Amino acid sequence: MIRQSQGFLTQLYALADFICIQLVFLFSWWLKFKSGWIPYASPLPFKHYLMWSITYAIIAIFISYLVNFYTPKRRKRFSFEVLKIIQVHAFSLLMLLSVLFILKEVDVSRSYLLLFLVNNILVISFYRYMIKISLKRARQKGYNKQFILILGAGSLGRKFYTKLKQHPELGYEVVGFLDDYQEKHEVTYQNYKPIIGKIDELESILNDRIVDEVIIALPLDAHQKFGSIINVCEKIGVKTLIIPDFYDFLPSRPYFDNFADMPLINVRDIPLDEFRNRLFKRAFDIIFATAAILVTSPVMLAAAIAIKLTSEGPIIFKQERVGLNRRRFMMYKFRSMKNLGDKVSNTEWTVENDPRRTRVGTFLRKTSLDELPQFFNVLFGHMSVVGPRPERPYFVEQFKEEVPKYMVKHHIRPGITGWAQSNGLRGDTSIEERIKHDIFYIENWTFLFDIKIIWRTVVNGFINKNAY
Template sequence: MIKDNQKRLNRLHILLDILVTSAAYALAWFIVVSGKVLPVDVGVLKPQIYFMALVFIVPVYLVLYASFHLYVPKRIQGRRSEFANICKANVIGLMIFTFVLFGARRFIQHNEYFSTRMLLAFFVSNIILMETERMCIRLFLRSLRTNGYNQKHVLLIGYSRAAEGFIDRVSVNPEWGYHVQGILDDHQKPGYAYRKVQVLGPTDHLETFLASNTLDEIAITLSIKEYANLEQIVAACEKSGVHTKFIPDYNNIIPTIPYMEDLQGLPVIHIRRVPLTGVFNATMKRIVDIVGALFGLIVFSPVMLLTAMLIKITSPGPVFFSQERIGLHNHPFKMYKFRSMEVQDPSKEKKQWTTPHDPRVTPVGHFIRKTSIDETPQFFNVLIGDMSLVGPRPERPLFVEKFKEEIPRYMIKHQVRPGLTGWAQVNGYRGDTSITKRIEHDLYYIENWSIGFDFKIMFLTVFKGFINKNAY
């Protein structure tokens, strides 16, 4: 059965991880300490002491690999997630290694030390070799499962969008090793097939079917209209002793990945996960915003001063321009910019997009819009809390009213503070681009927020976010 195969695979994983970690350590020693590749460090410890340390290093790293879910089935964990977990485990391992050596230095002679270059070489080589090992395992499993071996035999209960979605994903990912034996359903006729997976009969044949077949798993994929039968079907599945899972048919109602909260034993499904609703996450982001805004004002102050002078000299009117935008929790606020257009009637300005070769844009305004210099006064918006360094770009009230009727889930962007830059902007969705695509990227950011993600977006903004080819 596949459960036994998974246990064998995990044992093989652990054995390979021991060998790979030891090989990465030996490679780092050979490159840095032995002197055969790089000049040897003066005063390093004897080889016996280095390799005795493996007795402690290998078990610690195995515990870290298990802690970061590196022994879960490949069906569950994607390649990117696995690589990220390998990096996290090695970062923690390096920190533990460094901390232990720092504490043990009083027991080591002053003219001898553990090479720090070797530690860094081990860190890099272990990540590379571990990722290579797991890629090879994935390729091996893909070949094995594509050819019909080590498969998980699954029966679906209920023909629905959830059933189709499961079959679609299994079909394009043969390396997962799922073999869908068929579907039991009360409405589709026996023999009806979706992607070669046939309806075998009604759901009341479940017990008969279980008695005559060897299954690894049952997946309940009932249509949402048939949830009245759910309790009876779950009871029959549990009676069979076969592992059962539930794939809900509510993707059209809850279109994103929900998360569950335990309310004293009562499961509560949240329609959307928004990490920034947590106090700790919101506080951390606010600290980064304040420090980043102060840093931005200091760095850009010469550019801002020069821009203000040029605007004042070349065009009559104020240097700054404020415009009402919709922010956190649908609250309006004044967003500041350097004025890039001729002074105009506010009632007309509110209803117009900027168009290519717009005569209202001044020569200086054209340059500062292209280079995003006109946005730098928004560091003040960040400081006072109306905006964040990173988040969905805010829109004017008129267009918010328009888009919320036309674009599903548009208003969800207002569950977080708007930003100076965002995931949509660094992916090219600025100015006159698809609003729908922009919202898709904004929602991805809202649901997958982390401090690291914010820093990634700020880093990408430096290299491809300032110059805006869609700015007029």
């Protein structure tokens, strides 16, 4: 049944947002006009700003309702909430500015409005984070539960049950299974919730028990039952979710596309396929790479001089790599090896105590300073700051036959650092594990995820113990 408390919780969230915005207004007012830390001209009266603060809060709450920001998000990541908060409050401020322009309210401090916006995003994000953490802890202790009925006690249903038990913080409890071919679980699965009936008994069971969601975990050959199951659930007001029997082939977040008026499941959902996401990431890459080149230019100059003085050969080592859409490009590094020719460097791994390394090269590789010229690759569009590390064509041909889904990494630009590298998977480490991390990044990309990876790369340090 549909929880009656959900409407109350939605109203509670809206009230909490309203109160929070007003508290932020008081703090921003004090910071701008009373603290003495920020210079200002003679301000409008306090009640004038209070009126616009209330207007802003009403606009923000209205937009939040429109974008379903107050709906339950226990299955969503916190980064999703932060993005929604930024969108809601940025658009709310734009609407408020439009109202001020129409009413010719030109004396409202623009710097105060910017301060008000930033403080709202920070404070609301913080209090939403605290709520999310508190709810997770409460669910782990058995509170705020939602009840699930699983249709199908076969391998699919059991696997879902096992996965669900691994995440108590989500707050879901299985009331039991329905199955047409079993009356109780096999001995191996006796600790699972019991099989409480057959599929045809669904309606009576939903009427007798508290069930919030029905999970259809039936095999493909039972698809003819789906229509009647969904009709029963909708009749009683219970949400229905379907686990496809071929879920192993789907990404972590599949979505439905539309082609010729037919719904299609997109097997590989890539956020960077969207133009706005690609544009935003590319703009960030250009800004970050330019700043990195300017900041590290003294280090790069010192590295170039050291390489030139200690060994013969070019300062920059260029090597062919496979990038976006399997296109090849020349990746730049500071040369760390003796000049032995392309055939050796393109087809052989470096090993511990590799005799081909120079003394300066050993230091550069251990500290990852040899990677600095790749910021020029970023500016030229060959690479991104964050993404899967590019590999040499010789090894790509080898890995695509040996490592499942290896070529998926080429759906986006390769990166200087990535989710795999920030988790310690650098140098002589498992290719399979790297690909799992790369695919997770590709399917779950957000701007905040990029920032997290950059931050972890910096915090974990640039010393690479696996770099030979």
